[in-house]
Amino acid sequence: MPVRSDNSRKRVEPMRFPFALSAKIAGHIIRHKLRKTPRFAMVLQLEPLHTCNLTCTGCGRIREYSTSLKDMVPLEKCLAAANDCDAPMVSICGGEPLIYPKIEELVAGLRQQGRIIYICTNGVFMRKKMREYFAAVYDPSNPSHRSSLERLLAEKLVTEKEAEAIRNADAAARSKVVIAPSQWMYWNVHVDGLEFTHDLIVEREGVFKECVAAIKMAKILGYQTATNTTVYKETDVRELEDMFKFLSSLNVDGHTISPGYDYDAAKKDMVKRLGKDPKEFFLTRDMTRQKFAKILDWGRLFTIFGTPVYQEFLAGKRELTCTAWAIPTYNVKGWKAPCYLMTDGHYDSYPEMLAKVRWENYGVVDGVARDPRCENCMVHCGYDPSGALGTNYQRGDNWKNFKYNFWPRPKPFPASAELERRAFNGVSIGKGHLAEAKAAINPAANARGAFSNNGHHEAHVGSHCGSGDTSERDALLARIADTRKTP
Numbered sequence: 367m368p369v370r371s372d373n374s375r376k377r378v379e380p381m382r383f384p385f386a387l388s389a390k391i392a393g394h395i396i397r398h399k400l401r402k403t404p405r406f407a408m409v410l411q412l413e414p415l416h417t418c419n420l421t422c423t424g425c426g427r428i429r430e431y432s433t434s435l436k437d438m439v440p441l442e443k444c445l446a447a448a449n450d451c452d453a454p455m456v457s458i459c460g461g462e463p464l465i466y467p468k469i470e471e472l473v474a475g476l477r478q479q480g481r482i483i484y485i486c487t488n489g490v491f492m493r494k495k496m497r498e499y500f501a502a503v504y505d506p507s508n509p510s511h512r513s514s515l516e517r518l519l520a521e522k523l524v525t526e527k528e529a530e531a532i533r534n535a536d537a538a539a540r541s542k543v544v545i546a547p548s549q550w551m552y553w554n555v556h557v558d559g560l561e562f563t564h565d566l567i568v569e570r571e572g573v574f575k576e577c578v579a580a581i582k583m584a585k586i587l588g589y590q591t592a593t594n595t596t597v598y599k600e601t602d603v604r605e606l607e608d609m610f611k612f613l614s615s616l617n618v619d620g621h622t623i624s625p626g627y628d629y630d631a632a633k634k635d636m637v638k639r640l641g642k643d644p645k646e647f648f649l650t651r652d653m654t655r656q657k658f659a660k661i662l663d664w665g666r667l668f669t670i671f672g673t674p675v676y677q678e679f680l681a682g683k684r685e686l687t688c689t690a691w692a693i694p695t696y697n698v699k700g701w702k703a704p705c706y707l708m709t710d711g712h713y714d715s716y717p718e719m720l721a722k723v724r725w726e727n728y729g730v731v732d733g734v735a736r737d738p739r740c741e742n743c744m745v746h747c748g749y750d751p752s753g754a755l756g757t758n759y760q761r762g763d764n765w766k767n768f769k770y771n772f773w774p775r776p777k778p779f780p781a782s783a784e785l786e787r788r789a790f791n792g793v794s795i796g797k798g799h800l801a802e803a804k805a806a807i808n809p810a811a812n813a814r815g816a817f818s819n820n821g822h823h824e825a826h827v828g829s830h831c832g833s834g835d836t837s838e839r840d841a842l843l844a845r846i847a848d849t850r851k852t853p
């Protein structure tokens with residue numbers, strides 16, 4: 367039986383997403399519609415810091431904020447930002463948010479404000495945070511606690527030494543503020559493919575394995591888990607389907623999936639400096655639609671977050687207008703405008719940003735880009751809320767969205783040894799498969815790291831933590847694909 371600190375009431379029939387969450391979000395939209403609020407926030411992307419323990423190929427945040435990597439948003443300012451925009455959901459991202467020294471207090475403060483929280487993490491520190499939680503609440507007289515700990519040990523998700531530390535937690539450990547399971551909180555783990563691809567992209571062997579271990583531990587302890595995946599030009603759709611099946615077999619509660627895209631600075635550079643056709647590398651709207659052709663099927667089979675209206679948009683069945691103001695980003699520099707991806711300025715307050723940004727200058731309307739940088743953008747932070755807010759309403763949309771979110775959740779995909787084998791396709795996990803792959807792809811660079819962009823990590827771009835020039839990453843995935851075809 368899982369350990370839960372709150373909300374332990376039994377649910378009659380598992381809905382796709384918890385009823386209280388879906389009802390809270392629906393209530394927020396209805397309230398603003400009745401008040402005729404022209405623009406309001408749905409999800410706050412809160413970046414308390416941009417520091418990270420990884421240097422993924424393609425990290426936009428490390429590049430864009432390379433001069434302020436050591437800066438952090440003070441806790442009070444983070445909480446004030448959430449109040450300022452009053453979004454019902456807060457996605458704590460970064461950088462790696464579990465490095466933020468006050469992450470527990472931040473989560474607790476946001477819960478006090480009644481927000482739904484997603485901790486958007488690369489997964490590496492998750493098990494540590496969950497051990498701290500378990501140590502703080504562990505009660506040896508509670509059979510559920512004992513059996514959860516035994517299961518964690520049996521599945522090798524904690525070591526014997528770690529289990530002892532949980533059993534014998536001292537007063538300091540027991541009084542520590544911790545991140546407790548709640549139906550209002552999700553661990554949102556960055557997973558960009560199965561083992562081979564994911565470890566190459568994050569440039570560290572064993573990260574996929576760690577993410578899976580963290581998800582398993584989270585499920586045993588009663589946490590809600592989600593994953594977020596960005597799709598690029600070279601992403602193999604069959605691998606994505608295997609990834610969803612595998613994650614579903616682990617009982618992951620939800621998935622965000624979004625197309626990566628590039629905007630004009632990267633394209634111009636490619637044409638001018640390298641003399642290359644950007645279409646060779648970038649995911650255009652047409653390409654996105656091809657990649658997402660089956661997203662409505664995926665939505666039926668798996669717990670994909672969002673609305674079917676956004677899924678129809680991704681599949682090329684309809685147009686939507688960008689509503690970037692509904693998923694604002696707050697970070698060390700303030701409110702980032704116009705969106706999570708592009709930066710034309712930072713503002714001191716959300717109302718100020720709403721008032722000063724010329725929103726009518728962004729997005730794509732009827733296939734025409736109002737800003738050339740928006741031309742190929744179909745990302746969830748610009749268009750997912752559009753599906754929920756009815757900006758391009760068609761008859762039946764409200765019912766479709768309601769049914770999707772309030773209906774029973776798809777059954778988990780059955781776990782099997784074959785599925786596990788396909789997921790852990792790095793073959794030699796823990797024995798240097800990353801080094802072998804690097805050497806195969808670029809022998810000359812092997813000694814210094816084939817994907818380290820000549821050693822300049824700050825030039826890396828775009829993963830779950832924000833896009834930018836994804837050409838480096840697309841080129842990497844293309845090389846992986848070529849390498850794997852070579853006998």
Ligand code: SF4
Pocket residue numbers: 417418419420421422424425426427428460461462488556568828829830831
């Ligand atoms: S993409 Fe995310 S996990 Fe990777 S280096 Fe950037 S901030 Fe860290």
Ligand code: SF4
Pocket residue numbers: 688689690704705706707708728729730739740743744745747748749
């Ligand atoms: S279309 Fe995309 S890039 Fe343009 S403002 Fe909207 S979210 Fe940003």
